Amino acid sequence: MIRDFKAQIFCRETNLSKREIDTADPIWIDRIDDFFRRTSLLPPDGDPAEYAAAFEAVYPQPRHRRQYIEDAIAKGTPCFGHKVLAGLMAAGKADCIFTTNFDQLAENAAAAAYATLSTVDRRRPTIAAIDSADRAMLCLNESNWPLIAKLHGDYQSIAIKNTGSELEQQDTRMRHVLVEAGKRFGMLFVGYSGRDSSILGALNNVLDAPSPFPNGLYWVASSTSRLLPAVTEFLDRARAAGVDASVVECTTFDELVAEIIKTTDLPQALHDHVMEGRPTPRLVPVQIPSARARAFPVLRYSAILLESMPTTARRIKLSQSTTWAEVREIFKAKACRATAAALGRELAVFGRDQEILDALAPLCPSLAGTIDLDPVADSWAMGLLYDALVRSLARQRPLIPRYRRLGHSLVVATPRDGDNPERTKRQQQALSGLRDAYRSDLFGVVPKLGFQFLEGVDLKLEQLDGKWWCGFEPYTFVQLPPQDASQTNGSVADRAPAHMCIQAERRGDPAGDWRRERWAQKYNGHWASIIGAWADLLTKTGGTARSAFGLTEGAGIDAVFTVSPITGFSRPSHHDAYFDRSK
Numbered sequence: 417m418i419r420d421f422k423a424q425i426f427c428r429e430t431n432l433s434k435r436e437i438d439t440a441d442p443i444w445i446d447r448i449d450d451f452f453r454r455t456s457l458l459p460p461d462g463d464p465a466e467y468a469a470a471f472e473a474v475y476p477q478p479r480h481r482r483q484y485i486e487d488a489i490a491k492g493t494p495c496f497g498h499k500v501l502a503g504l505m506a507a508g509k510a511d512c513i514f515t516t517n518f519d520q521l522a523e524n525a526a527a528a529a530y531a532t533l534s535t536v537d538r539r540r541p542t543i544a545a546i547d548s549a550d551r552a553m554l555c556l557n558e559s560n561w562p563l564i565a566k567l568h569g570d571y572q573s574i575a576i577k578n579t580g581s582e583l584e585q586q587d588t589r590m591r592h593v594l595v596e597a598g599k600r601f602g603m604l605f606v607g608y609s610g611r612d613s614s615i616l617g618a619l620n621n622v623l624d625a626p627s628p629f630p631n632g633l634y635w636v637a638s639s640t641s642r643l644l645p646a647v648t649e650f651l652d653r654a655r656a657a658g659v660d661a662s663v664v665e666c667t668t669f670d671e672l673v674a675e676i677i678k679t680t681d682l683p684q685a686l687h688d689h690v691m692e693g694r695p696t697p698r699l700v701p702v703q704i705p706s707a708r709a710r711a712f713p714v715l716r717y718s719a720i721l722l723e724s725m726p727t728t729a730r731r732i733k734l735s736q737s738t739t740w741a742e743v744r745e746i747f748k749a750k751a752c753r754a755t756a757a758a759l760g761r762e763l764a765v766f767g768r769d770q771e772i773l774d775a776l777a778p779l780c781p782s783l784a785g786t787i788d789l790d791p792v793a794d795s796w797a798m799g800l801l802y803d804a805l806v807r808s809l810a811r812q813r814p815l816i817p818r819y820r821r822l823g824h825s826l827v828v829a830t831p832r833d834g835d836n837p838e839r840t841k842r843q844q845q846a847l848s849g850l851r852d853a854y855r856s857d858l859f860g861v862v863p864k865l866g867f868q869f870l871e872g873v874d875l876k877l878e879q880l881d882g883k884w885w886c887g888f889e890p891y892t893f894v895q896l897p898p899q900d901a902s903q904t905n906g907s908v909a910d911r912a913p914a915h916m917c918i919q920a921e922r923r924g925d926p927a928g929d930w931r932r933e934r935w936a937q938k939y940n941g942h943w944a945s946i947i948g949a950w951a952d953l954l955t956k957t958g959g960t961a962r963s964a965f966g967l968t969e970g971a972g973i974d975a976v977f978t979v980s981p982i983t984g985f986s987r988p989s990h991h992d993a994y995f996d997r998s999k
Contacts, residue, residue, distance in 0.1 A: 417488070419445075421470035422458070426451055462644075467611055485518045494525040497669035499693040500677050502529035505541055507682050511561035512597050513541075516568045516608065516615070523564060532689045549589035556593050565593060567615060591618045598622035602631025607669055610647040620650060623657045632660040638667055670695060717984035718947045720955060722884040724978040725801060729757075729764040731787040732772065735780035737761050740799075743776075750775035753965060755807060755975065757800040764789070764796070766804050766964055769972040786973065792879065802877045804975035805886060808962040809875070809954050814843035818872070818893075827872030827893050828858045846957055853949035855942070862927050868895040869927070873950055885984065888954070890946050892934060894927040947983065955981045 423439045426432070426448045437444045452458055458473070459465045475481045494502075502525035504510040515522065523543055530538045541562040544552035555563040567590060595618050597603075610616050622628045633654050637643055640663050643651075654661040666672045674694070682690065740758040747754050752775035754767025764787045765772055773781050791798040806824040810817040814829040828847060831840050850871070851858055858871045873888040925931075938946070964975040 418467055418470055421474045422448055422452060424474050425457060425470070429455075429457070465611070489519040492519055492521055494521045494528075494693070495670060496693045496695055497673045498522055498525040499529065499690050500673035502526040503677075503682055503686050503690040504680065505562040506530050506533060506539065506686055507680075508539060508562075509680060509682075512555075512563045512565070512601060514565045514567055514594055514597070516566075516612070518566070518568065526564070529686060529689060532685045533683065544590075544593075546590050549593070552593040553589055556596055563593075565590060567594070568612075594618050595621050595625075598629055599625045599627070600630070602629050602633060604634045604636065606636045606672060610644050610650070613646070616646055616650060620653065623650075623653050623659070628657055629654065629659045629661075632662070634662055634664050636664045636666050636672060639665060715986045716944055716947060717887075717986075718889060718950070719885045719887045719984040720951060721980035721982070721984065722805075722886055722977055723960075723980055724976075725791075725884055726766070726804065726973075726975045726977070727789055728786040728973065729766055729789055729800060729975075730769065730772075730973045731784040732763040732765055732776070732781045733784045734761045734763065734776070738763075738779060746775055746778075755800060755803045755964065757796040759796060762787075764800055765973075766800070766975040767972055768965065768967055772972070791877075791884075798877070801975070804964045805877055805977060806875055808964040808975060808977050809886075811962070811964060811966065812958045813953065814846050815872075815953075823874055823876065825872050825874045825891070825893070827870040830859045830868075830870065846953065850946075850949040850953055853942075853945040862894060862930050865927060865930070867897070867927055869893065870895070886954075886979070888950055890950060892931050894925075894931065896926070951981075951983045955979045 419439055423434065423437060427434045427437065430451070437448075439445065439448075449461065452461070458469050471481060475484055498521050501510065501513070501522060505513070505526055506529040513522065523541070526541050530540055539562060541564045542551050542555050542560065543564050543566070544550075544555070545566040546568070552563060552565050555561060591614070594615070598619065599622060633651070635643070635647065635651060643663070651661050651663065664672075666675075677687075677690065737760045738758055740756065743756050743758055743763065746752070747756070752767070752771050754765055754772050754775070756763045756765040756767075756772075762784070763776075763781075769783060773783070789797040789801065791801050802824065803819065806817045806819065806826065809815070810826055815826045816829050818825045818827060828850070829843060831843070847858060854871060860869060861867065862869050870893045871890065872893045873890050876887040876889075878885060878887065960979050960981055962977045962979055965972075967974040
């Protein structure tokens, strides 16, 4: 209510429409609070007089305040706390309830609770407001409990206490009932701030009696630090008077009564009625699925786990600085089978030592031990291992490595004139699984264009979750004539994978339409077969230990990788009917 009153005053003073602000938005809340900190329209935030001053500033007339309360109450329904409280009254566990609220939620909850009991067991509460205090006096004099006493009035009462002047003096008879109840019973204060001095004054008067609050005094609040100074002073006086006074910290009314109901015996029908109103807990027990997960992968990744990689390479010192491109041209001219990374006047190299020294003779090379490889920290080490990995996967397989600045790849090797028939037969056998997966030839000529095509895979070396993986993506390589290759910069159109066909066409790829049609009919099952066949070819053919050069011990440093024959995959943590689908 205070927040709503402040918003209305803010709009009135700043000439804004209430539709323009959102009192639930933290930005608007801060803006409104800052406005009242800079003005003296209301007492400071948290001041005991803040509520009364704000209410009177917005609704100066009592009838308007009654209408506001009535409109607000019309939206309310009894909560779990109200139902427990009503159950305690119906079972004779709570004799007297004093409330500063104007609503009838406690009465409505009580009526529903009593309806669950037999006529003999019903103990209907007496409802008394400040304009019907005689009822409360009668209950007190005759001990005719239970009693619901509305200290600030009922919203239907003519007298409702809201403003400062109204709250200063409590009705004499209702005040007498409150004081006498404090002399007879213990009291539990829930959700009460202690703002109005009239009620707190009456409670302080109880402490002047010979035996105040004989069954203790308990003040429930969300935090002890949030108690008003007047409440803290009252509790200190109570303790000094010998009262067992304590502060109970609890977040909400519902949480408090949930603990109370655990240790309170109620008639079964009444207990069931009360528990029906319990809010759904945030944490509820669930049945953990116990069925075993499916054995097959639901998602299969085109990625091979590298169980081990080279950690060192040969270090070679040179008489002058060089670049990787220059070294590569030297190796190519000398037909030297080696892979290198240039580091100024040093090289990190995989290959046969003597063969490398002979090829690099113009640079006066010399062996200088080994060099550690850290592909995470050093890009040159990453490049060296990437080159060596591609070479190792192609070795002893009918595959040809293709090294490109934008990424390396492997394509299937085609028979050449003069090849040994036995060698050709072995290659065909090695590629049989791949051919069956594609359900078509792995190489040939593009119809109507006459360009040679080869099936292949793009390779990518990357680290994920602390492990190194070799990702592979099938694609169709098309060998364009030199003039067409120059038009497409020789980088994309000749090897665009299926998902890059449109991009390739924009760069002038004449085989783009054919390539797209070739892959368009390959759906999930077909793709899975192709990925599986490539995985088998790259890992199982020739064993899982793959070396780039196959060197004997002492001849140099080889790049040896250990690959897993099982690709990466994921599956559900438990079985579900969803995975029983046949399509």
